[in-house]
Structures are given as C-alpha cells and as structure tokens.
Amino acid sequence: MDKKEITIYDIAQEAGVSPATVSRVLTKNAAVSPAKREAVEGLIRKYKFRPNAMARSLSDTKTKILGLLVADIRNPYYAALSVACEEAANQQGYTVMLCNALSDNRLEDSNLEKMYEQRVDAVIQIGCRADDLVSDSAYAAHVNRISRTIPFITTGKLDGTDCYRLNIDDVASMRMIFEYLTSLGHRRIALLGGQKKIQSTYDKWQQYIYLMGKYELTFHEAYLQEGDYSEKAGYRCMLELLELKKPPTAVIAVNDFTAVGALKAAAEKGVQVPRDISIISFDNTFLSEISTPKLTSVDYNYAAFGQRLIEIAVKAIQNQKIPKEQLVTPTLVIRDSCTQAQER
Amino acid sequence: MDKKEITIYDIAQEAGVSPATVSRVLTKNAAVSPAKREAVEGLIRKYKFRPNAMARSLSDTKTKILGLLVADIRNPYYAALSVACEEAANQQGYTVMLCNALSDNRLEDSNLEKMYEQRVDAVIQIGCRADDLVSDSAYAAHVNRISRTIPFITTGKLDGTDCYRLNIDDVASMRMIFEYLTSLGHRRIALLGGQKKIQSTYDKWQQYIYLMGKYELTFHEAYLQEGDYSEKAGYRCMLELLELKKPPTAVIAVNDFTAVGALKAAAEKGVQVPRDISIISFDNTFLSEISTPKLTSVDYNYAAFGQRLIEIAVKAIQNQKIPKEQLVTPTLVIRDSCTQAQER
DNA sequence: ATGAAAGCGCTAACAC
DNA sequence: GTGTTAGCGCTTTCAT
Numbered sequence: 001m002d003k004k005e006i007t008i009y010d011i012a013q014e015a016g017v018s019p020a021t022v023s024r025v026l027t028k029n030a031a032v033s034p035a036k037r038e039a040v041e042g043l044i045r046k047y048k049f050r051p052n053a054m055a056r057s058l059s060d061t062k063t064k065i066l067g068l069l070v071a072d073i074r075n076p077y078y079a080a081l082s083v084a085c086e087e088a089a090n091q092q093g094y095t096v097m098l099c100n101a102l103s104d105n106r107l108e109d110s111n112l113e114k115m116y117e118q119r120v121d122a123v124i125q126i127g128c129r130a131d132d133l134v135s136d137s138a139y140a141a142h143v144n145r146i147s148r149t150i151p152f153i154t155t156g157k158l159d160g161t162d163c164y165r166l167n168i169d170d171v172a173s174m175r176m177i178f179e180y181l182t183s184l185g186h187r188r189i190a191l192l193g194g195q196k197k198i199q200s201t202y203d204k205w206q207q208y209i210y211l212m213g214k215y216e217l218t219f220h221e222a223y224l225q226e227g228d229y230s231e232k233a234g235y236r237c238m239l240e241l242l243e244l245k246k247p248p249t250a251v252i253a254v255n256d257f258t259a260v261g262a263l264k265a266a267a268e269k270g271v272q273v274p275r276d277i278s279i280i281s282f283d284n285t286f287l288s289e290i291s292t293p294k295l296t297s298v299d300y301n302y303a304a305f306g307q308r309l310i311e312i313a314v315k316a317i318q319n320q321k322i323p324k325e326q327l328v329t330p331t332l333v334i335r336d337s338c339t340q341a342q343e344r
Numbered sequence: 345m346d347k348k349e350i351t352i353y354d355i356a357q358e359a360g361v362s363p364a365t366v367s368r369v370l371t372k373n374a375a376v377s378p379a380k381r382e383a384v385e386g387l388i389r390k391y392k393f394r395p396n397a398m399a400r401s402l403s404d405t406k407t408k409i410l411g412l413l414v415a416d417i418r419n420p421y422y423a424a425l426s427v428a429c430e431e432a433a434n435q436q437g438y439t440v441m442l443c444n445a446l447s448d449n450r451l452e453d454s455n456l457e458k459m460y461e462q463r464v465d466a467v468i469q470i471g472c473r474a475d476d477l478v479s480d481s482a483y484a485a486h487v488n489r490i491s492r493t494i495p496f497i498t499t500g501k502l503d504g505t506d507c508y509r510l511n512i513d514d515v516a517s518m519r520m521i522f523e524y525l526t527s528l529g530h531r532r533i534a535l536l537g538g539q540k541k542i543q544s545t546y547d548k549w550q551q552y553i554y555l556m557g558k559y560e561l562t563f564h565e566a567y568l569q570e571g572d573y574s575e576k577a578g579y580r581c582m583l584e585l586l587e588l589k590k591p592p593t594a595v596i597a598v599n600d601f602t603a604v605g606a607l608k609a610a611a612e613k614g615v616q617v618p619r620d621i622s623i624i625s626f627d628n629t630f631l632s633e634i635s636t637p638k639l640t641s642v643d644y645n646y647a648a649f650g651q652r653l654i655e656i657a658v659k660a661i662q663n664q665k666i667p668k669e670q671l672v673t674p675t676l677v678i679r680d681s682c683t684q685a686q687e688r
Numbered sequence: 689a690t691g692a693a694a695g696c697g698c699t700a701a702c703a704c
Numbered sequence: 705g706t707g708t709t710a711g712c713g714c715t716t717t718c719a720t
Contacts (some may be wrong), residue, residue, distance in 0.1 A: 005493070007697055018707045023699055030700095033705060048489060053461040054401045055697030058712045063398065073424040074630070091450075098442045099425060107434075114439055117397040145392060149349070174474060231634040255632070262399055264636045287420070288615055290575040290601070292608045292636075351713055362691045374716090399713030402696045522698060681709055 006047050009056065015039040026051055057119065057249040066313055067115030069108065070099045071127030076285035077255065079180040081126055081155075084306025092314050094121070109142060122313040124152040129155025133199045151316030153309060157199040164312050166305075169327040170200050174252075176332050177280055180296075181250045182215050185341035186278065190223035190248035192237045193258035204282075208252070223248055234261060235263025242269050249341045250278040256287035259295050259337075260306045278338035294335035300328055350391050359383045370395055401463065408509055411459030412442045413452065415471030421599065421628035425470055425499075428650025431542050438465070445472040448683040453486060466495040474500025477543045480598050489574070494662030501543040508656050511651075513671040514544050517642045518596075519549040521624055524640075525594050526559055529685035530622065534567035534592035536581045537602035545598060548626075551565060567592055572604065578605025587615050593685045594622040600631035601682075603639050623680035638679035644672055 008022040015022070017036050024030045025040045032040075043049070070078045086096045097120055113323055115123050115186050120206050123146065129139050136217040140160040146152055181189055184238035191208045194201035205224065212219045222244055227233030234253055238261065241247055246318035253259035259281035271280050273293055280290060284299035306327050315322050352366040361380050363516050371382045376384075387393070389579035401407040401658045414422045430440045439673070441464055443455035452472055459467050467490065484504040490496055525533055535552045538545035549568065552665050556563045566588055572579030578597055582605065597603035603625035610617050617623050617637055625632060628643035649672050659666050676679055 005697090009697080012453075019698080020700085020707060020709095021705085024706085027699075032705065036706085050457060051462060051699050052402070052405065054398045055462055055712090056699075057398045058396070058402055058714090059697080059699040072427070074420065076418065079418040079423055083416070083446070084446060087446075094439075095462070097439075100430060102431075110434075113394060118439070119398055141469045178353055184539055204629070252391045253707070260634050264634075267636055283553075285436060290604050290608075292611055349713090355715080363690060363714080364693095365689085367713095368690085371715075375689065396713050399696090400715075402698090403713080403715045405696070448702085467708080 005052070006048075006049050008051065011040060011043045011047070011049060012026065015043050031255065044169070060323060061119075063119050063121055064093060065095050065097050065118060065120045066310070067112075067123035068096050068117070069101060069111055069115070069121035069123060069125045069128060070098065071101050071103070071131075073100055076287060077160040077283045078127060080285060080302045081300075081306055081309075082300040084304075085124065085126075085309055086306075086336075087303070088310035089308040092310060094310070094314070100163050105129065105217065109139075110143065112276065114145065115170065116149075118144055118151065121317050124309055124313055125152070125156065125158075126309075127156070130154045130158045131198050131200065132226055132342050133197050133202050134249045135159050135161070151313060153312050153316070155309070163324075164316060164322070165325045166309055166312060167327055168200065168202040169302055171207045172327075173282065173330045174204055174211060176186040176330065177222050177252055177298065178211045178335075180332060181252075181278070181280065181338070182217075184250075184278065184338060186248075186250040187215075187217050187341065188220075188223070188246065188248040188250070189217065190220075190225065190241050192241065192253045192262060193224045193227040193229060193253050194229065194231050194254035195226060195228055204254065220246075221257070227254075229257055230261045231257045231261035234258030235265045236261070238262035238265035239269070242266070242271060248277070253279060253281040255283045256285045256291075259297075260287055260301060262335075263291055263295075265292075274337050274339040276342070278341070280338055286332050288333070288335065291337075293337050296335045297333050298330045300330055306326075349396070350393050352393075352395070352619050355387045355393060355549070356383060356413070359387055360499050363646050373508075379457065382625045386457045388517060397686075400533070405461050405463075408437060408685055409439050409462060410654070411456075411462070411464035411467035413445060413455055413459070413467060413469045413472060414442065415445050415447070417442065417444055417477075420631060421627045424646045425627060425644075425650055425653075427654055428646040428648075429468065430650075432535065432651040432654035434655060438654070447503050449473065449483075453483075456486065456490065460493075464494065464528050465661050466497065468653055468657055469496070469498040469500065469501070469502075470653075472549075474502045475544065476501065477546050479503050479505070479682070495657060497660070499653070507668075508660060509669045510653055510656060511583055511669070511671055512544065512608070512644055513549040513673055515551045515675045516671075517626065518555060520674065521549075521596055521642065522555045522559060524676060524678075525624065525682070526561075528622065530592075530594040531559075531561050531685065532564075532590065532592040532594070533561065533568065534564075536569045536585065536594040536595050536606060537571040537573060537577050538598035538599045539570060539572060543675055545578050548598065552624045555655060558566055564590075571598075575601045575605035575608070578602030580605070581607035582606035583613070586610070586615060592621070597623060597625040599627045599639060600625050600629045600635075601639070601673050603641075604631055604635050607635055607637075607639075607681075612657055616684040618681050620686070622685070624682055628677050632677070632679065637681050638666065639681045640679045642674045643677045644674055 012019040101108035143161045225237035227237045281297045284297035288295035288297040348548040356363040443451035487505045569581035625641045628641035632639035
C-alpha cells in the first residue's frame with residue numbers, strides 16, 4: 001500500500017535511454033532501434049510498468065474514454081446495450097465511463113458534468129431525458145454546451161441540440177408486427193403500456209393508429225392502454241383489456257416488462273397465451289426468453305446496435321463526416337406467445 | 345466542436361488574481377478573501393468552467409475514481425449491487441469506473457490493467473474469478489500486485505491475496521431458509537442449481553447437508569441437483585426432481601434465474617407452486633417480484649451492501665484501520681412461492 | 689491572504 | 705533514431 005509508482009523516467013534511466021524513447025515504444029508512434037526497444041520492453045515487463053493514463057491524457061488531450069449515460073442499467077434493455085457498447089469500445093481502444101441517470105434530472109446533469117470534467121472524448125446517451133417527446137430546453141442548452149466541445153450521440157430525440165442520433169426504427173417495428181399479426185388472422189389488436197410523452201412510444205401509437213386504418217381494422221379507443229413501462233403497468237392494462245366485452249385477440253406490449261405483466265394478468269384470469277390471446281413485445285431482452293410462454297419480440301441486435309453507436313462516436317471524434325441521423329432496423333424474433341387468431 | 349478549453353489561467357487573468365487563488369476557491373482547501381472568491385466564482389459561473397479532472401489527478405495523485413469490476417452487469421444481481429455502489433460512491437464524492445469481466449479471463453485481466461492505468465483509488469470486485477472456491481494463483485498474483493498499491497475489495501474469496509472481503513453470510517441464509525421451510529412442515533427439501541466450484545455455492549451445499557442432519561431429515565443424493573446459474577439449468581434440474589418417485593415438497597433454488605426455470609418446469613408438468621411444491625430462492629432481484637407466483641427470496645439489502653463496499657474502499661484509501669473480513673447479513677423476503685407442506 | 693514556482697507523468701515538436 | 709525541451713492544467717509548498 002505504498003511503494004512509489006514507477007515512471008518512464010525510471011525505465012529510461014535503467015535502460016540508459018531518454019524518457020522520450022520510452023514514450024516512443026509505449027505509443028509506437030515513432031521508430032526506435034530494435035536494441036533499445038527490447039531493453040525498454042524488458043524493463044516494462046520486469047516492473048510490470050503501466051503508463052499513467054492521467055498524464056497521458058493531459059499531454060495529448062485525448063482520454064480515450066467514452067461517457068455512457070444510461071437511464072438505468074438495472075433495466076435489461078439498457079444493460080444489453082451498454083455491454084454491447086463496452087465491448088465495441090474496447091475493441092476500438094476506448095474505455096467506457098458508465099453513469100446512470102435513474103430518472104433523477106439532477107443526477108443526470110451532474111453525471112454529465114462529471115463526464116465533462118473527466119474530459120471524455122465523446123458522450124453517448126441512451127434513454128434518460130433524451131427520450132422525451134418535447135425536449136426540455138434547459139437540458140438542451142446543457143447538451144449543446146457539451147456538444148460544442150465533444151461529440152454527443154443519442155438514441156433519443158433531443159431536438160434543439162446539435163448531436164448525432166441513432167434511433168430505432170419504431171415505424172418499421174410496428175409495420176413488422178402488424179404484418180405478422182394480421183397474417184395470423186388477428187383483427188382485434190391492442191397496444192399496451194408506454195407513455196405518449198416518450199418519443200418512441202408516441203411514434204408507435206401513431207403508427208399503430210395508421211396501420212389499423214391501413215389494414216381496415218376497427219380502431220377501439222379502449223385498445224390503446226397507456227401505462228408506464230413496468231410489469232405492474234402491463235398487468236393492470238391487461239386486466240382492463242380482458243374485461244372488455246370484446247377483448248382483443250392480440251396485444252402488442254410496449255416492452256418485455258409490460259408483456260410479462262400482461263402474461264401474469266392473463267394467467268390469473270385463466271386466459272391462456274397464446275391459445276386464447278396472443279402477446280408480442282418490444283426489446284427482446286432475456287425476459288422474452290425466460291418468460292412462460294417465451295415471448296415473440298422485436299429485437300434490435302444489440303451487438304450491432306452498440307457497435308454502430310461506438311462507430312459514430314469514434315468517427316465523430318476523428319472529425320470524419322457522418323450523417324447526423326441514422327436508424328437501426330429491427331427484426332422479429334418469433335417464439336411461443338403468438339398464434340392463429342381464434343373466432344370467439 | 346473546437347473552442348479551446350478554458351483553464352484556471354484564463355479565470356485568474358480575468359479576475360486579476362493568480363492561478364493559485366483560483367485553485368484555492370476550487371478546492372476550498374485554503375482561505376481566500378471574500379472579494380476575490382466572489383470574483384472568481386462569478387467567472388466560473390459565467391464560463392461554466394469545470395476543472396480538468398486529469399490535471400487535477402495528476403497533480404494530487406488521487407483520482408477519486410473507484411474501479412468496479414463485475415462479472416456481468418446484465419445479470420440483475422450485479423446490476424442491483426453496482427447501482428447501489430455507484431450511488432454510495434457519488435455520495436462520497438467518488439466516481440465509479442465500471443467494467444465487465446464477462447467470464448473472459450483475458451478481459452478481466454485487461455480491465456484490471458485499465459483500472460490501474462487509470463490510477464483508480466481502489467478496486468472493488470464483485471463476482472468474476474474472485475468467486476472461485478480455489479483461487480487461480482496467477483490471478484492471485486495479479487491481484488496482489490495491484491493490492492500493494494491500492495486497496496482491493498472483493499465480495500468473493502480470493503485467498504492467497506491481501507484484500508478486503510465483504511461476503512454474504514451464506515450459512516446464515518441457509519439457516520434462515522431451513523427455519524422457515526421446516527416451520528411450514530417441509531421435510532423433503534431439495535437444493536437446486538449452482539456449481540460446487542463456486543465458493544458461495546459450496547458453502548450453501550455444506551450448510552444444506554449439515555442442516556438436513558440437524559433437523560433429522562433424510563438426505564437424498566438426488567435432492568442435490570448441481571447445475572449452473574441459468575434459467576435453463578433451473579428448468580432441467582426441476583424436471584429431474586419432479587420425476588423422482590418421492591419428489592421434494594420444497595426446493596431451494598440457488599438464485600432467481602434457476603427459480604424461474606424451476607417455475608417453468610413445474611408449470612409444464614402441471615405441478616402448481618406453491619400448492620404442490622414450494623420454491624424459495626436467493627438474491628431477491630426484480631425477477632422475484634415479477635415471476636408468477638412471486639418468489640420468496642433471500643435479500644441482501646443492496647443499498648446497504650453497496651454502501652458498505654464503498655465505505656470499506658474509502659476508509660482503506662484513507663488508511664483507516666478496518667477489518668479485513670466482514671459479513672453481510674441476509675434477510676428473508678416472503679412472497680407467494682412457499683406454503684405449508686402437503687402430505688402426498 | 690496571495691503570488692511565484694515547482695512538479696505530477698507523459699507526449700510531441702524540435703534539433704542533431 | 706534519439707535526446708532535449710516545452711508544455712498539458714492543476715495543486716501545493718514556500719515566501720511574503
């Protein structure tokens with residue numbers, strides 16, 4: 001717990017070279033004669049020397065750290081995407097600094113400050129206030145202040161700001177779902193959970209209504225059950241749906257949590273899924289896989305999603321020209337929660 | 345995306361004071377006359393100046409960063425504990441640097457290196473190789489090399505190393521479970537999932553066997569179903585148990601995932617939980633809350649657990665004297681998955 | 689209370 | 705190729 005840190009000066013001295021030479025073998029940015037290189041490398045191994053990242057960053061003004069601000073890592077969706085980002089970042093030689101917003105605006109702000117103090121090379125924001133349909137202007141200002149200095153990437157909306165956006169194509173998801181459900185003969189389709197004030201949910205609602213029309217299905221106000229994103233909300237909304245005189249034959253849950261809640265409500269009411277009612281969800285987290293029955297769910301290919309996020313960040317850091325807005329195309333993973341519509 | 349960074353020199357100049365004075369108002373480590381302090385603070389606000397954390401760390405050799413190495417943040421147990429740590433760390437003025445080991449030893453090692461390069465003030469390790477019953481000696485050496493310089497805290501075993509341990513009291517958990525189950529009249533109790541090579545599981549097994557004796561229950565080899573920690577394993581092991589001529593009336597699942605798998609197996613076999621068989625689990629993650637039925641589970645009070653971890657780290661950093669080994673006492677959260685044993 | 693100056697450990701011109 | 709030197713932005717003696 002003491003033992004002073006070894007530096008490039010120590011290495012240089014013992015190797016009989018200058019600190020610059022040691023630095024050169026460390027960064028590989030310049031040629032060094034094989035003899036000296038080996039001498040230095042030997043000592044590095046001998047002392048298990050690791051350069052001080054602080055000093056390095058201070059000197060070259062690049063930290064090789066990417067700030068990752070997520071809503072709540074305890075949510076499997078964010079966890080999946082975060083890990084994907086961490087892996088992709090590692091591959092590109094970057095480290096991730098992960099912070100949770102936890103629905104606390106002050107925390108979110110202070111974490112943003114922290115990232116800035118840490119001089120991260122870019123910040124990637126997933127979830128949090130960036131998802132709001134109407135962006136808080138004070139927040140937008142905060143983001144803009146940061147995005148003037150470093151690239152800012154979001155999976156949300158954040159309008160009024162100058163940042164890169166990589167959004168899930170919710171419209172395409174909904175289209176896919178309708179194609180699938182109608183192909184199974186469903187005509188009474190409900191949409192469960194989510195809040196209109198969240199951009200992605202808003203888009204889903206719009207598209208849901210549009211598609212109901214397009215497929216000539218009769219739109220029922222009661223089939224649109226607003227809730228939040230929790231299992232509890234899914235449970236509650238599903239009960240409402242089941243109590244309707246004409247309950248839907250298929251329900252689209254806004255995420256896996258609400259789908260699990262819906263499953264619980266159905267089980268309690270003696271309604272079998274998928275025999276009596278089909279359920280389909282968004283996100284395809286591990287919950288889809290472990291629920292009973294397993295959920296048919298919209299997947300975003302987290303590995304690729306994370307990679308693209310990191311790729312945008314890295315290119316932006318390098319000042320490469322990249323589009324400000326991009327989409328990730330979802331995919332439908334078919335499991336056991338949907339089946340042919342039954343006449344009832 | 346350009347705009348040069350503002351520094352304490354800029355602030356000092358405009359305020360007509362020396363950089364040292366600006367530093368003093370920043371750190372609050374020394375007295376500054378009210379007039380100058382206000383002038384400086386005004387400019388800090390005006391420019392929204394944030395000191396460069398790299399420079400600061402370089403200078404005072406404290407980064408105020410805690411390295412958090414976890415097995416896999418996608419696992420709700422680790423997610424819960426990590427968030428608790430992050431919150432506690434924030435409260436103490438520390439930032440957390442979170443890395444996943446992902447069951448990849450090379451990744452784990454390189455993440456440890458990364459933390460060292462980043463000169464974190466301490467590393468806290470949760471899960472990963474630290475959990476192994478018999479610690480890998482090369483790994484122990486690696487840890488020791490680090491723990492000579494900075495405090496190392498683990499929730500695992502890691503013997504042969506000099507680090508602080510905060511372990512869950514698995515023996516107490518098991519005792520609690522037995523008290524509860526036997527009070528419900530259960531005498532045929534199985535233990536499902538987990539691998540003996542993992543310390544905490546090994547301890548659970550030992551205690552299980554001991555308690556079977558103590559309560560004068562007949563120990564059945566087949567009631568000890570080794571598996572891993574996945575839902576799949578829980579499912580498979582539960583099927584085995586249900587096929588026994590004398591199946592258990594209660595099963596203790598090693599964690600929530602295996603319990604969920606067991607639930608699924610039971611449902612499939614038409615065995616009702618808890619009417620026909622009781623299930624109890626460890627970890628009390630959100631899965632216990634959303635499963636059907638809700639699981640009775642052993643809880644660790646994540647908030648307090650995380651706080652203690654951080655507290656140990658912080659005290660160790662300050663060279664305060666603290667015990668090398670401590671325990672966290674679990675608690676039983678009773679929900680709907682256990683009931684009175686039925687004669688069958 | 690305040691300023692000057694040294695130094696934290698490294699990188700990157702700049703000479704040779 | 706290699707060494708010398710000047711920072712990177714901050715904190716902290718040490719004087720005053």
